Amino acid sequence: MANIQIDHLGKRYGDKTVLADFSLDLTDGECFTLLGPSGCGKTVLLRLIAGFEKPESGTIRIDGQVVTDAGDGSSVSPDRRGLGMVFQDYAVWPHMSVFDNIAYPLKLAGIEISARRERTLRAIELVGLAGLDARLPSQLSGGQQQRVALARALVSEPRLLLLDEPLNNLDANLREEMRFEIKALQQKLGITILYVTHDQEIALAIADRIAVMDENGRLRQLGTPEEVYERPVDDFVFRFLGIANFLPVSRRDGALCVGDQAGDWPSLPPAHYGDTLTAGFRPGDVQLSRDGAGLTGTIRRASFLGAQFDYLIDIGGALIRTALPSHDALALGLLFDEGDACRVGFHSVQWFDRAIPTSDKV
Known part of the structure; x- marks a missing residue:
């Protein structure tokens, strides 16, 4: 396990600043997710760590040891930082078997053959690939190849595991399966994980804590999944963590x-908020009815999605969206057609003390 301290980190490429005065602490044994849009500097941060x-x-410390110090130019080499990394594109060697792919870091480290075999087979079993050790990557599914990459990162028994959007290339069902398996592995092994993604569902599902970054590489919020979402x-942050509805609201009499x-x-919004407000809410926060109390609305689109309308x-x-089981x-009796009138109430809303532009692409 590992504590990570990132202090006042700065990174530029030419005249483009990717990270500026960036600071973040990770605690021992947690699964920490860095969530933000593409291009915000998430992968750059992983590569710096x-x-x-x-x-x-800036500086980076792992368990109190300075591994990077821009002030004096010192930097501990990647192989001496005690970490494993899994990339988005798997990066498994096509000419090597599952066993050889996973064992390769131990071979580079000069681990004795019998110990190398024992640790490799243990890692293979840990990620659910027992019996497939002789296969080539071309004989594996995408999910199995990702398990190979994960086992290869774990076989060296790292104190820190860095995951760079490792599930992006999997289909929806495999992504859901693998995100729970990664969380189960983290709990079983007790290692520290830093997972970067732009997928809020994965972040909310596996994280102990989440940091939300904006497109300029700034931290907007840090907290537990429940704190950040609720x-x-x-x-x-509200918009980035799922489908967001915004309604312009004004105080009047x-x-x-x-x-x-x-x-x-x-x-109700706080009393000190002004007269121009915005109510924010999720599709599931909408209370829909045919008549009675509530705001009057008109159905513009009705879509059957299997489990919900x-x-x-x-x-x-x-325009707002609502999801109804x-x-x-x-x-x-809430099957509406396009053009039908309806009534709209709310189970929950978030208040914002200003007008927020709404999009017609919802």
Whole structure:
């Protein structure tokens, strides 16, 4: 296991600054997910921690040992940092068997043959590839190749495991299966994992803590998955962690209105917020009915997605999405067609003290 301290890290490529004054701490034995859009510097940070690149400023410590110090130019080589890394593209050698791929780091380290075999077979079993050790990568599925890459990273018994979007090339079912297996492995082995991704579902599923980065490489929020999802610090975090609906709201004669309609809200914004507000909510936060209380809306799109119905609703010119479980829609008589009128209420909303531009691409 390993503690990681990243202090005031800076990295540039030419005149482009990727990371500026970036600081972050990881605690021993946690699964930490760095979540952000493509190009925000997530992979660059992993490469700096691994020692594949050097920063222009700042320091990196692993278990108190300085492994990178831009101030004096010192840098511990990647093979002496006690870490394993799994890349997005697997990077398995096509001419080597499963066994030889996984054993290769031990061979490079000069591990004696019998110990090398024992540790390699143990890693193969750990990732569920027992009996496949003689196969070539071309004889494996994408998920099995990713397991080879994971076993190769684990066979050296690293104190830190760096995962660079390793599930991106898998289909949806395999991604779901592998994300739970990675979490189970982390809990079983007790190692520290830093996982970078732009996929919020993976981040929420496996992380003990999440750091959300924006497109400029800045940390916007740090916390547990529940904290970040339920209490986002701003609309960027709210929008990035799933489908986000925004409704423009104004205070009018003591009421909170959308257009000329006064809404019935499950919570009120703080008193110090101004008169121009935005209500943010997820599709599952919408309470849909045919009549009664609520804002009046019009169904603009009705989509059956198997387990749920997805509706696009127009409320005074603002478009929102709602997801309704199919069995609820059938049982409650909430099967709508395009053009139908409906009533919209809310189970939960997040309040933002400003107008937030909404998109018609929802």
